[in-house]
Amino acid sequence: MHHSIIVRVKEEDVKLQEVVQAKCEGKELTKEEKQRLRKEKKQHKKNKKDDRGPPEKEKEKEKASVLAPSKPATQSPAHKAAPVPVNASASESPVAAEKPAKSKAEQRAERRARQDTERASKQGKKEGGQQSASSKPKATPNELQPVVKRLPEHIQVDDPAALKKLAKKLERQQVPLRSDYGYKVSLFSHLHQYSRKNPPTQQISIPATVIHPSIVRLGLQYSQGIIAGSNARSVALLHAFKQVIQDYSTPPNEELSRDLVNKLSPYISFLSQCRPLSASMGNAIKYIKKEISNIPSQCKEEEAKRRLQECIDSYINEKIILASEAISKYAIEKISDGDVILVYGCSSLVNHILCEAFEKQRKFRVIVVDSRPRLEGREALRRLVKKGIRCTYVLISALSYILPEVSKVFLGAHALLANGYVMSRVGTSQIALVAKAYNVPVLVCCETYKFCERVQTDSFESNELDDPDDLIVTRNGKTHLENWQTVKSLGLLNLVYDVTPPDFVDLVITDLGMIPCTSVPVVLRVKNVDQ
Amino acid sequence: MELQAVLMAAGGGSRMMDLTYNTPKPLLPVGNRPLIWYPLNLLERVGFEGKHSVISENKPSKVSLKVKMISTTDILVVSCDLITDVALHEVVDLFRAHNATLSMLMSKVHEFTETVPGQKGKKKAGEQRDFVGVDVTGKRLLFMANEADLEEGLVLRKSIMRKHPRMLIKTGLLDAHLYCLKRSVVDFLVHNKSVTSIRGELVPYLVRKQFSKSLNSKNATEDTEKNQKQQDAHHNLELLSTSKEEALLQLARERSCWNDHRGDMSEAYHGGKLRCYVHIMEEGMCYRVNTLAAYIEANRVVPKLFEDPPIHPTAVVSERSLVGSDSIIGPICQISEKTSIKRSNVGTSSTIKEKVKITNSIIMNGVTIEEGCNIQGSVICNNAVIGRGADMKYCLVGSGQRIEPEAERTNEVIVGSDQLMEI
Numbered sequence: 001m002h003h004s005i006i007v008r009v010k011e012e013d014v015k016l017q018e019v020v021q022a023k024c025e026g027k028e029l030t031k032e033e034k035q036r037l038r039k040e041k042k043q044h045k046k047n048k049k050d051d052r053g054p055p056e057k058e059k060e061k062e063k064a065s066v067l068a069p070s071k072p073a074t075q076s077p078a079h080k081a082a083p084v085p086v087n088a089s090a091s092e093s094p095v096a097a098e099k100p101a102k103s104k105a106e107q108r109a110e111r112r113a114r115q116d117t118e119r120a121s122k123q124g125k126k127e128g129g130q131q132s133a134s135s136k137p138k139a140t141p142n143e144l145q146p147v148v149k150r151l152p153e154h155i156q157v158d159d160p161a162a163l164k165k166l167a168k169k170l171e172r173q174q175v176p177l178r179s180d181y182g183y184k185v186s187l188f189s190h191l192h193q194y195s196r197k198n199p200p201t202q203q204i205s206i207p208a209t210v211i212h213p214s215i216v217r218l219g220l221q222y223s224q225g226i227i228a229g230s231n232a233r234s235v236a237l238l239h240a241f242k243q244v245i246q247d248y249s250t251p252p253n254e255e256l257s258r259d260l261v262n263k264l265s266p267y268i269s270f271l272s273q274c275r276p277l278s279a280s281m282g283n284a285i286k287y288i289k290k291e292i293s294n295i296p297s298q299c300k301e302e303e304a305k306r307r308l309q310e311c312i313d314s315y316i317n318e319k320i321i322l323a324s325e326a327i328s329k330y331a332i333e334k335i336s337d338g339d340v341i342l343v344y345g346c347s348s349l350v351n352h353i354l355c356e357a358f359e360k361q362r363k364f365r366v367i368v369v370d371s372r373p374r375l376e377g378r379e380a381l382r383r384l385v386k387k388g389i390r391c392t393y394v395l396i397s398a399l400s401y402i403l404p405e406v407s408k409v410f411l412g413a414h415a416l417l418a419n420g421y422v423m424s425r426v427g428t429s430q431i432a433l434v435a436k437a438y439n440v441p442v443l444v445c446c447e448t449y450k451f452c453e454r455v456q457t458d459s460f461e462s463n464e465l466d467d468p469d470d471l472i473v474t475r476n477g478k479t480h481l482e483n484w485q486t487v488k489s490l491g492l493l494n495l496v497y498d499v500t501p502p503d504f505v506d507l508v509i510t511d512l513g514m515i516p517c518t519s520v521p522v523v524l525r526v527k528n529v530d531q
Numbered sequence: 532m533e534l535q536a537v538l539m540a541a542g543g544g545s546r547m548m549d550l551t552y553n554t555p556k557p558l559l560p561v562g563n564r565p566l567i568w569y570p571l572n573l574l575e576r577v578g579f580e581g582k583h584s585v586i587s588e589n590k591p592s593k594v595s596l597k598v599k600m601i602s603t604t605d606i607l608v609v610s611c612d613l614i615t616d617v618a619l620h621e622v623v624d625l626f627r628a629h630n631a632t633l634s635m636l637m638s639k640v641h642e643f644t645e646t647v648p649g650q651k652g653k654k655k656a657g658e659q660r661d662f663v664g665v666d667v668t669g670k671r672l673l674f675m676a677n678e679a680d681l682e683e684g685l686v687l688r689k690s691i692m693r694k695h696p697r698m699l700i701k702t703g704l705l706d707a708h709l710y711c712l713k714r715s716v717v718d719f720l721v722h723n724k725s726v727t728s729i730r731g732e733l734v735p736y737l738v739r740k741q742f743s744k745s746l747n748s749k750n751a752t753e754d755t756e757k758n759q760k761q762q763d764a765h766h767n768l769e770l771l772s773t774s775k776e777e778a779l780l781q782l783a784r785e786r787s788c789w790n791d792h793r794g795d796m797s798e799a800y801h802g803g804k805l806r807c808y809v810h811i812m813e814e815g816m817c818y819r820v821n822t823l824a825a826y827i828e829a830n831r832v833v834p835k836l837f838e839d840p841p842i843h844p845t846a847v848v849s850e851r852s853l854v855g856s857d858s859i860i861g862p863i864c865q866i867s868e869k870t871s872i873k874r875s876n877v878g879t880s881s882t883i884k885e886k887v888k889i890t891n892s893i894i895m896n897g898v899t900i901e902e903g904c905n906i907q908g909s910v911i912c913n914n915a916v917i918g919r920g921a922d923m924k925y926c927l928v929g930s931g932q933r934i935e936p937e938a939e940r941t942n943e944v945i946v947g948s949d950q951l952m953e954i
Contacts, residue, residue, distance in 0.1 A: 201620045201627075205578025206607075207533035213627075216533075220628040225789055232787035239779040316779070346788035379788045386796050 032121060154276050155462050158190045170273070173266035174210045176203035178273045182468050185491040192276070193465040199223060200274045214243040215267045219274035228376075230414050230450060231320055231348050234280045237271070238312050241288060245308050249301070256304050257295045264289070276464050279415030279423070279452040287315060319449040323511035324349055327445055328356040330509050331410070334443060339364040339407045342435075344396075345425045346376035346383075347412020349445050354410075355387050365390040367402055371427045373470040373494060396427050403438045411500075413446040418524060419455045420502035420517040422446075426495045429459075432504035441506045444517075448510050451524055459498040468492035532604045534623070534711065536579045538570060540611040546822045549946050553930035554913060557611040559826070560878050560895055562834040563843075563861040566820055569614040569833075574607075577619045606717055608729060610708035614829055615817040616836065617707075617810075625670060625808040626711040629791075629800075633737050633807040634711040635672070637663065637704045638817035643824040645831060645891070646908050648927040648942065660702050665809060667697045671791070672807040674698065675738045677731075690742045694801050695792070706730060707817050734807075741805050823927070827910065830876050830893050834859045861896070884919070901936065 156162035157180065170177050181195035200219055208216045218240045221227040227236045241264070248263065250256045268285060271277065277285075291311045295304045331353045335341065341364055343350050354366060366389055370377025377393065384391050394402050409431060415423040422428070422444050435442050456462060471492050472481040484490050502517030512523060540557045550559060557567035605626070617636060626634035662685060664674030673695055674687065691698070708730060716737070726732050790799045800806060816836070818829045834841070834857075841856065842848060846864040854860060855873040863880045866872070870887045877883065878896035887900050891908045894900070898911050901919035908925040911917065915928045918936030928934060929946035 199620065199624055201624055202618070204620070206619055206623050207535075207578065207604075209578070213533035217627040217630070220624055224628055226628060227783060227787045227789070229786055229788045232783045232785075235779060235786060236783040239783060242779070316782075321782075348786040348788070376788045378793055379790055382790070382793075382796060 032117070152462075154192060154272065155190050157192050170269060173269055175266050175270045175273060176200060182485060183491045184465065185493045187460055188463065188465055188493065188495075191463060191465050194223070194467065195469065196224065196467045197469075200270070211267060211270050212240075212244045212247065214240045215270060219271050222271065222275040229346065229348050230278050230280045231447075233278055234284050234449075235316060235320060237281050238284055238288075238316055242309055242312050245305055245312075248305070255297055256299075256301060257293050257297065260292050261289050264292075279454070280447075280450045282452070283449050284315070288312070319447060323447040323449070324352050326511040327447065327509050328353045330514055331443070331445060332357045332360060332362065334408070334507075334509075335362050335364055337363040340367065340405050341365070342367045342369060342402070342406045342409045342431070342440075343380065344369045344377070344409075344411055344428055344431050345371070345374070346380040347445070349447070350410045350412045351380055351383050353445060354384060354389060358387055358389050365392070367392045367394065367406060369394055369396050369399060369402075369427075369431065371396040373466075373473075374425075376425075396430065399431065399434050400438075403434055403440060406435070406438075406440050409435045409440055409442045411442060411444045411505075413444050413450060414497060415450050415452045415454075416444075416446050416508065416517075416520050417456055417499070418451075418453050418521050419457070420505075420520050421456055422500040422502070422505055422508075422517070423452075423456070423497055424500065426459075426498045429498045429500040429504070432500045436504045442504060443507045443509055444500075444505050445509045448512055448523060448527070451520055451527070453524055456499050457501075459495070463498075464496040466494040466496050468494050470494055534579075534607050535604050536574050536607045536609060538567070538574075538609050538611055539708075540567060547826060549927055549929055549944055550823065550826065550910070550912060552946070559820070560861075560876075561614065561820060561826070561829050562837070563859055563876060563878055566614075567611045570609045570611055573613075573615065573617075573619065574609065579607075603714065605711060605713050608708075608710045608712060610819065612820040613707055613709060613818070614820060614833060615707060615709075615812075616815050617709075617812055617817060622709065622810045623711060625810055629806055629808060631711070631806045631808045632713045632716060633672075633734065635734070635807075635809050636707040636709040636812065636817075637809055638707055638812040638815075640703050640705045641828070643828045645824070645827045646925055647824045647827060648909055648925045648944065661704060661706060662700055662702055663704050663809070664691075664698045664700045665811075666695045666792075667699070668791075669699070669811060670808050671695075672738055672809040673741075674700070675735050677735075680735075688742060690744075694742065694795075694797070696794070701811075704811065705817065705819060707812075708819060710734070737805065738807050741803055741807055823910070827893065831874075834876065867902075878913075895930075 151162075153162055153166050167177055178192075178194055178198065178200050180193050181198065182193060184191070184193050200223055201216060204211065204216060207213065211219075218227070218236055221236065222233065227233055244264070244267065245260070248256075248260060250259060264285075268277070271281075288308075288311075291308060295307065299307070327349060335357045339362075341354070343354070343366060354364075357364065366384055368377045368381045368384070368391055370381075370393065372395075381391055381393050392402070411422070411424060411428055411431065413422050413424045417423060422432075424444075432442050454462070468484075469492075471494055472479060472484070481492070484492055505517045508515050508517055508520075510523070515523065540555075547556075558565045560566070561569070607623070615636075615638070617638075622634050622636050625631060660678045662674065662676050662678070662681070663672070664687075665671060666673055673691055676685070685700075687698075710729065716733075720726055720733065726736070784799060787799075792799075792801075816832065818825055818832070820826050820829050839859075841858060842854060842860045843862040843864070845862045846860045846866065848854060848860065848864075848866040849868045849870075851868040852866050853871040853873075854866065855871075855875075858872045858875045858877070860866065860872070860877045861879040861881065864877055865882045866877075867883060867885045867887075869885050870883050870889070872883070872889045873891070875889045875892045875894065877889070877894045878898065880896055881894055881898040881900070883889070883894075883900045884902040886902050887904045887906070889900070889904075889906045892906050893910045894906075895911060895913045895915075897914040898916070900906065900911075900917045901921075903920040904917050905922045906917070907923065909923045909927065911923075911928045912930040912932070914931045916933045917923065917928070918934050918938065920936050921934050921938040922940070923934070923938075924941040926940045926942065927944045927946075929944075932945055932947060934940070934945065
């Protein structure tokens, strides 16, 4: 390298640097400049498209890679990681505290990008570095450029523009809009809150014609809680899709690979109106859409349908059924005789593990911890006791009393986020926290199809608000909270999920093996490379 | 297709023969619209497009069913005499969400306040009551029997009590005769000609079958049923519905942490495949126009709900007449001077001459009322002629009858002699 670079944060210095560079490197840099300009133009065009279009998840993944501790690895120019700094800087994140962190990340990214540019200028790998280098100075002065990373609609409920957009989209797809209910606690006013008394089928015609009947049935079952639990929801979703595919017929002049995907979009909107989609459902939908678009155009319709049905069956078989077998095998190694295992709520996977362990003659007893208002632990208790396992049942308020007896904690997960956080039923983080305080090992069991490329460090940003009327209880004929809506200063909050930091989790048992929490992004990257 | 509608227009109106001996029940005017308009309107409002009507020969029993088609979808059976403003999705949602075999609508019975013509003595309360047993949620139908079928008393099977220890038994309910039935039930009906009435036989049978052992243990030697063949056919049809699709549904249900009851060790729905649900309307309007009292009540209430002008634009109403605000006048009527019409319905093409006072009455189509009549609380059927100066209080004048002038009738049913012969 024939010159050293002193990195200074201010924009003017950056420009100065560039001028200096230009003077020093002469011809080479002008070629670079040209390429840089070309890249800028491409970036502009891409950002304009981003305003309207592509899935938000991609952006968040890139956002994630900026914030993740493993920065150098993810900043390698070969990937699309380059637009990250632009998006990171220009996005209007609702959490103000993230801004200084991001600009630091920006600065580091800038510096690295510039170093990369120099190193790479001779090797010809200019794309990534130049993009970031060129867009860096562009981005910082224009932080308010409309190059906004798109936040998902379901966490922008307090933004009227987003609501209008959603309403228009639903109208176009002929999906009824479900209205929010009741007063929302201010910290969560950006999330939807629906009431079970206003079902999503109020405006759907009977018989359902726009939306396939099995999807209507599924949506109802979601909104009433008849199908609850990450695995159950995914399996039911795939089953409904199988029926949709069965009844589908390609209209003339259309290709199955494109038309079927378009047909599925209103169904997915309807389902997310009934209940926000889970991470596992999102991954399943992505898989299906990919499979559908990979159908070759010369394939006949019957053959295509048969192939899709098989794909769905094999997905369920591999990712859910076989995965749970594999996880139980690993988990059973961790269960020794005389163990006292604590479980929380009703996780289908954890119940399966415990039942298998019991069948393999391990001697252990279980403590089931439960919490209001769902009281799912009762169902877990029923299944375990039916099997013959000795169980104790407590409410979460008795957790610190019962923990001294416990030797291990097994938790299920709704999703595992890319920064190692575990998203699970509300209360899980408390269990993990108290278990850590008592030095009890916490093991999270999660299939890999629930791994999600999102990043969250708190439970506020993206969560689900359940029906607030579930919190109302009638004792001795008296319902004190009956008229809670008339009290202006009272709000009922019924959270569904929370996130547990990886420091409290000792091990994650997946079908790929037993990994620490921080290896989640590695698994995600391996999966992406596979696909 | 998710659901097909079947409108039962077959019933002969056996409980109001005085009204229907000349006019088929679906065409009786209520609020100046034929009775069948109301269920059709309900179905259309909700989104049904093609409908099937079933009209069979005049069977004077309870509503009979003759399904001439083998349906490929689930069906929604509606009776032609149902007038209701129920949110239909409530009934259908139960059918969809729980994958139910039967889902029906019931409503609280309203007492009829109007005096019914021709009624002698007080109304006999408690005749033919329905006993309906529901579980704690009020949605699952556990028991249904009519008083007429119970000889000594109400008998509850132990298997029901073991599965649902808390059951609420209600008696003040009106069956709206609106049923969502699964396709397998329709097939069962087609193969079992012995079942003639939905309300009387099929529904109680299905409700009982929820808890019968044969379904769960696949053992066809249950002998408490009426007909071995019947039960076999049903049993076979149950087997038809379990297929590979069910395996996935079963998996989803296993992984789901939901149960419809708690306190015992069984899974959701106690593992039963046959489920019956009921939606009980607390508020709102629901009438079944199958008795004279109901007919009168419906005529009173229904016109208020629709936004039609009370006086049809083609009716000729003279200025010196007094038409009350809660009366409706049908098309092509002629109301002459000095008539006073209060709280009444006047049908199509009726002619009302001068100085007539009509209060609280129902005048059907094509009726002629001569001058000076005084009609109170009566029902005058199609094409009747009331001679001048007649004074009718709480009478029912049958179709096509002529009342002589200066007649004074109170609390009578005036029908033709040919009708009296019909049994």
